[in-house]
Amino acid sequence: MKVVIELFGLARYLVGRKEIRVDLPEGATLRDVVARLASQTKELIGQVIDGKRMELIEPYSLNINGQYVARDLSMKVNEDDRILLLFTAVGG
């Protein structure tokens, strides 16, 4: 199952890419997405991803297809989902 993780702001700046495509097994959750992202982009560990807990560091969050923000990482992902890695403290 292929999903795309879109990077913005600092994450994009650190990784140097706009998006990352990952292949995940059926039934994969957002936690799997974060783990895969961590394994492919070491630059994000400590800045965006808590490498020990395999969770996003506050205030980062995941938005699914630009429609809604994931409440927790146990949510299952679907084929062709586009997952937006966002810094959610907007304003300024």
Place this chain on the structure above:
Amino acid sequence: MFGYTGNVLYVDLTVGKSKVEHISEELCKKYLGGVGLATRLLYDLNPPNVDPLSPDNTLVFALGAFAGTVVPTGSKHGIAAKSPLTGFIGDSLASSFWSQALRRAGYDAVAIKGRAENPTYLFIDDNIVQFRDAKHLWGKGCLETDNLVKEEIGDETTSVSSIGPAGETLVRFACITNDRTRQAGRTGLGAVMGSKNLKAVAVRGTKAVQVAKLDEIMELCLDLYEKCQGTATEKYRILGTPSNVLVLNRLAALPTKNWQQATFEAAEKVSGEYMLEHYVSRISACSSCPIACEHICTVKDGPYAGSVAPIDYESLYALGPDCYIDYFPAIIKAAELCDHYGMDTISTGGVIAWAMECYEKGLFHKNDLDGLELNFGNHEAYVQLIHQIALRKGIGNLLAEGVKRASEKLGKGSEEFAMHIKGLELPGYDIRGLKTTALGLAIATRGGCHNRSPSYEPDVKGKVDRFKAVKGQGKLAMEQEDFAAIFDSLILCKFIRGVFKDFYAEASKLYTLTTGIEITAQELKKTGERICNLKKIFNIREGWTRKDDHLPQRVMKDPIPYGVAKGAFVTEAEFDFLLSDYYEARGWDEHGIPSKQKLIELELEDLAKDIEVR
């Protein structure tokens, strides 16, 4: 007193006199400082229904409780007057050295009324207040004025707050600039200053600022300074707020082409990422700020070579996508001109975007525009137009009135795409697909504003479904508004908000250690509510009714055409529901009027006589 000095300087420009009066600890605790204190002083000093550009409209500068101390981001001041743009409460904030200087000079606030016969600047030199001739400064830009005043005083440590030519010509969205690059940008307070023939307020302060518990404050602040280097402020430090461009574009919430679209095809070219790579020449900070969000951009070549301006998201949105400008050097040039003339970048971009739509719809012709071809995206024309607005030349005279008045005067249906709330041009969040934000902007007392009512947080953080209007969003909008009122009155920069784990508990401790005034987290929270109610009562006294909490027609009629929010808009029924939900959460009646019981609860019962309460 600690932190505070307990002194307010009252200035009457008509007679050229000043006096000092004391304010009580009780008043300080009730309104904190900044916007809260400035609004209360203004409320007491202004007669109702005053013409905003008349001598009777008082201009109040009030410091936050932390100005002049080590509290990170605390050196800020609030300014309030009746707004010439909205006709309601006008309040704006600015950072840096001016607030420190005023506190060291021995004051918590300065209230200025009257009108000087000739251009004048004030020099507050500790206890001495001088009224100085400013004829030679009239017509000068903000930066030049700052330099000339310092040169005249002969002391670089003097801090200057001034207006540019736009304030002098009474552009209704003129700002007040201090310390060369900081602006109290919104609601046209620069025009109020210009109407008083007041070019600048220079301050030199040499006294020490006393705090109640120095050692404990140092410990707390060192911890905050350290946290300010963490992930909570990373966005502001590295890319700056322009990193919002791509995020909002992806969410179809980036107002583009005068809000005809919520996505911008050329978003990458005006993104924070692109800006950092090509134009940022240095990153700067306000005084006492460890975050340093100000990304100063320089144009190295091309037609705008040599232009320099700090660029933040709101300026970028208004002068970029909203005008369909994708040429970054032109945005830097436009921001530089706004800074020179002393004009709010958001309102400037907003009114030009409206004029561009008028031009494309055939409501303005080339002849009306001194030959300018004002198509969307024509950066040469828009740069030219900024000069005309500031100097009120040609069509600029109409646009200097702001988009509300300009559209009412032009008519021909142009009101339908005049993007303002209460007359204030809108910030860069397309609220058709952010419904809590839509409510927040509609109810904001100073007009459509993300800073006074930052209700985008629940929408963007996913606390609610951003596309829906449901019960509870009123309470969320209220909480965000109260929260912002505390930041704007203490004052702390909102960019530090993420470093607090328990904001009200930590901020109340910081306040007590600084001022020696005991305040609990609960009391502090209540203070936010009090300040929001005070501002509302100010507006009611000026004639506010429920219909003034409105949304632009485009937000309620034209769905977002492209992107992930395609089809989104706010229906009349949704908006009505949200508004009632908010009033209910506030404890106000269906007309938006606070009850007597609410006023008693907030210790504002002395204001009940000014409004019809039940």
